[in-house]
Amino acid sequence: xxxxxxxxxxxxxxxxxxxxxxxxxxxxxxxxxxxxxxxxxxxxxxxxxxxxxxxxxxxxxxxxxxxxxxxxxxxxxxxxxxxxxxx
Amino acid sequence: xxxxxxxxxxxxxxxxxxxxxxxxxxxxxxxxxxxxxxxxxxxxxxxxxxxxxxxxxxxxxxxxxxxxxxxxxxxxxxxxxxxxxxxxxxxxxxxxxxxxxxxxxxxxxxxxxxxxxxxxxxxxxxxxxxxxxxxxxxxxxxxxxxxxxxxxxxxxxxxxxxxxxxxxxxxxxxxxxxxxxxxxxxxxxxxxxxxxxxxxxxxxxxxxxxxxxxxxxxxxxxxxxx
Numbered sequence: 001x002x003x004x005x006x007x008x009x010x011x012x013x014x015x016x017x018x019x020x021x022x023x024x025x026x027x028x029x030x031x032x033x034x035x036x037x038x039x040x041x042x043x044x045x046x047x048x049x050x051x052x053x054x055x056x057x058x059x060x061x062x063x064x065x066x067x068x069x070x071x072x073x074x075x076x077x078x079x080x081x082x083x084x085x086x087x
Numbered sequence: 088x089x090x091x092x093x094x095x096x097x098x099x100x101x102x103x104x105x106x107x108x109x110x111x112x113x114x115x116x117x118x119x120x121x122x123x124x125x126x127x128x129x130x131x132x133x134x135x136x137x138x139x140x141x142x143x144x145x146x147x148x149x150x151x152x153x154x155x156x157x158x159x160x161x162x163x164x165x166x167x168x169x170x171x172x173x174x175x176x177x178x179x180x181x182x183x184x185x186x187x188x189x190x191x192x193x194x195x196x197x198x199x200x201x202x203x204x205x206x207x208x209x210x211x212x213x214x215x216x217x218x219x220x221x222x223x224x225x226x227x228x229x230x231x232x233x234x235x236x237x238x239x240x241x242x243x244x245x246x247x248x249x250x251x252x253x254x255x256x257x258x259x260x261x262x263x264x265x266x267x268x269x270x271x272x273x274x275x276x277x278x279x280x281x282x283x284x285x286x287x288x289x290x291x292x293x294x295x296x297x298x299x300x301x302x303x304x305x306x307x308x309x310x311x312x313x
Contacts, residue, residue, distance in 0.1 A: 056175065060099075060176075060178045061176070061177045063101060063106075063179075
């Protein structure tokens with residue numbers, strides 16, 4: 001944003017001097033510094049990694065779904081007598 | 088239950104097609120390459136780790152041995168990442184397959200042995216007889232040293248397979264025991280759950296240590312032959 005020297009006082013009066021505005025100004029300043037000097041890559045590498053791991057786990061779960069169905073406990077029928085009951 | 092215990096070690100197929108090649112290639116996605124001078128944090132950390140490992144591992148080698156740096160660094164990254172990814176739930180670990188580990192161990196060991204016989208034939212043959220051996224023991228010791236030479240790739244492969252497979256089986260068994268005990272005795276289930284957490288931490292360490300041991304032994308065989 002370009003401000004001419006003659007317009008400087010009127011531009012300064014436009015600032016938000018409330019506490020919320022001052023905090024927001026510091027946050028914007030830090031974000032500008034971070035984006036310019038620290039975050040070189042555009043994409044968020046942490047989110048990409050966890051997304052990959054989650055997709056990989058889901059993919060393997062879908063592959064092993066058939067074997068997992070056998071591990072579910074079977075419901076016993078009411079008419080069945082158990083060996084322990086006979087003893 | 089016995090069949091289900093080993094079901095996770097079966098090679099995965101999808102609609103009849105083997106997808107084990109895709110699973111073997113998956114760790115390469117986690118090591119992005121970059122042509123920037125200053126990289127992001129992920130690549131910087133990976134480059135720092137690779138530099139640290141290569142300096143520590145290749146310092147003992149001469150110029151001829153240091154030509155193997157790329158091969159050994161790729162090996163440790165591949166085995167380490169594959170073992171660590173295998174600790175995710177439901178995942179298939181290629182390094183639990185003896186065929187895969189033999190496929191890595193035999194060519195690397197044979198490469199070092201052939202290199203030794205080609206460039207330093209006398210020194211390579213001298214390895215079959217330790218210095219200071221009594222004369223009447225020479226025939227037996229040559230046979231023993233020959234057997235120990237040919238056992239090296241088998242030991243490399245079986246060590247990796249057994250460690251990773253045993254760890255996964257233990258996790259499977261203790262996890263199953265924890266689930267079964269939850270209905271019977273929650274306090275005992277809590278104890279087995281704590282054991283499971285400790286075992287998982289141990290398996291993370293074993294995954295990285297086994298990758299390091301495999302690569303270090305190949306590096307030592309190379310050092311003996313160069």
